Amino acid sequence: MNSFVLVNGNLIAILxxxxxxxxxxxxxxxxxxxxxxxxLVPVVTALVGGFAAGMGPMILEGLGKVAPTGIMIAFAVLYFSLMIDTGLFDPLIRGILRLAKDDPLRIAVGTAVLTMCVALDGDGASTFLITVSALLPVYKRLNMSPLVLTGVVCLGAGVMNMVPWGGPTARAMAVLKLDSSEVFAPVLPAMAAGIVWAGGGVPDRAAGTPPPGHRGPARRAQDSGRGPGRVRAGTR
Structure with missing residues (x-):
């Protein structure tokens, strides 16, 4: 009996x-x-494994387990897609760019803030589309490395992906047969620490250092004679 259970379990794992x-x-x-x-793929593997007679009850049981999670994900995707289409994040993007100006450190911190706000929908694709499309021209104009942009976006999106309607948490709830409060509540402290780190822990070097020979605003002001580093003729 034990050997039959072992063989049957191995067969299910292989399938x-x-x-x-x-x-x-x-x-x-x-x-x-x-x-x-x-x-089609699960149906075919179930038929190959000889589970044709029990497919109906198994399908109904599986749908009953994942239906609450599926409804929550569908609502989150539809809601945030509508908000994105109506320009919900446009004022936030303009505000971050206005506050950051041309400071690379502020740009990096603003990238993290924007990412965590957009990532509330739990969809990584939309997070990258909105954040990268809005900030990549700024990074290029300031000669900041695009790797900084992708790294900060991944940092913020990874933290916010733990929301109940995000992919990893939703799959964990479905597999463990738990509701959102049982899975999400214990990770709130770690999520809060991650938000603090992603939003305020971006080091100065990560914000990007202008390459040698880069003429920033202060350097251009000095070269034109308006900056404090240049003494005008006749002032001595």
Whole structure:
């Protein structure tokens, strides 16, 4: 009996890994769409494993477990997509750029703040699209490294991805069969510490150092004779 359970458990584990691998191959090679692969691949592996008779009850049971999480994710995506389309974050972007001016450190901190605000939707793709498209021209104009932009965005988005409707937390709730308060409440202290680190812990060097020969505003003012570093003729 124990050997049968062991063999059966190994078979289920192998089928699970095969399901994931086949799904990745089909979607990455673009043979089928993601939705089609999500439906067909588990059905095929279940048939191969001899679970045809119990597929109906298993599907209903699985849908019942993930339905609350799915509804929450769908609402979050639709709500924040609507807010993004109506320009919810446009005033925030303008305010950050106005406060940061041409200071690389302020730009880096503003990047973290903007990222964490946009990442409230739990969708990493929209977070990168909004943040990078808004700030990449600023980084190029100030000769800041684009790696700083991507690094700060990843730092902020990684922290905010722990919201209940984010991918990792939602999957954890579905697998562990827990509600959002049981999973999200214990990570709030770590999430708060991450927000403080992402928003205020950007070091000065991470903000980017102008390359040699870069003529910043102070240097240009000195070269033109308006800065304190240059003495005008006749003033001695």
């Amino acid at each position: 699970g890994f095969l399901t994931i691998g086949l799904f990745l191959v089909l979607t990455m090679t673009r043979r089928v769409s993601v939705l089609t692969a999500l439906v």
